Amino acid sequence: MTSLHIQTALLRHPQLSVALGKQVLLKMENTQPAGSFKLRGIGLLCQRAVAGGASLLVCPSGGNAGFAAAFAGAALGVKTTIVVPETTATEVCQRIRDIGAEVIVQGAVWDEANQLALKLCEQPGSVYIPPFDHPDIWDGNATMIDEAVLQAHELGVDFDVVICSVGGGGLMSGVLSGLHRNGLQHIPLIAVETEGAASLNAAVRAGELVTLPAITSIAGTLAAKRVADECFAWTRRHEVHSVTVSDAQAVAASLAFADQMRTLVEPACGAALAVAYEKLPVLAPYQRPLIVVCGGIGVSLAMLAGWKERFSL
Ligand SMILES: *Cc1c(COP(=O)(O)O)cnc(C)c1O
16 A cells, blocks of 8 residues: 655754754655645545545544645545534535535534534444544654654664653654654654644643633643543653643744744644754753654645734744
8 A cells, every 4th residue: 555645854954953952853744745744644544444445534633634644535535524613614514515525514623523523423334523633643653753754864873862842642652653663763753833732731730631712822722632542641651741831932933933944734733843943951961852743734834924913922
């Protein structure tokens, strides 16, 4: 089975490397055909579902997960239904329809859209595609580390820490699975959330899984009120440093990254970059950080300009 995702570049970040006196590496997942790393995990889950006989894929997400599922469904030639809440922008619905998926708008909040998605999956042949909580998703997301290990080795810069952002924890679970399957279980992870969407940070502090009462961050992509069990479980079997940054810091990092790398990424991705741009103390012990540039389609020049003004940057 050939994969739906592509191999992405591993680049050095010249300005950040100089500014920090470190070798800063970037895994450019923003260049995936569906705009984010999500195509790795969700693509694999969809592929396995179709190989198992699925004729309808149903995904409750108007974000990067839904976009990746729609892309995967089109590539695999199966009908795909994306269920989104009424808060989803009409341009987003159109963008998903443009690649051939059906969009159903249902309910005021995600939970209501999700209820319908689950109900649609009661029909035979239909498979539910969750945004982050599935072993196939972690398995697929782990391929970015399989690649990065080889690429870093070719560059002669073996990374000594990985930085990624956390929404529901499918990315983090994949990264850690990837480190372990490549014999790199000693490489620590810096797990980044924005304040107001910090469900992993709350769980780590509480010592148990926590459901946030509300999300207040602009980083909608990181807006899981509760992380996957698997994500929290990883914090007990791997060195994970959970940190938070402000929305303003995440946006500032996206702006700096746009200028320096000529590339637009969501604040959800800016959050991970902000660990380096803000020179957070958690990074001090490491010399060769690998930042997962997770990407995201929820960004444009106009959106970045709006956030820049809103946060007086
Ligand atoms: C989905 C996503 C995340 C968070 O991933 P989780 O698996 O939900 O933790 C971060 N950034 C981008 C761009 C994403 O699409």
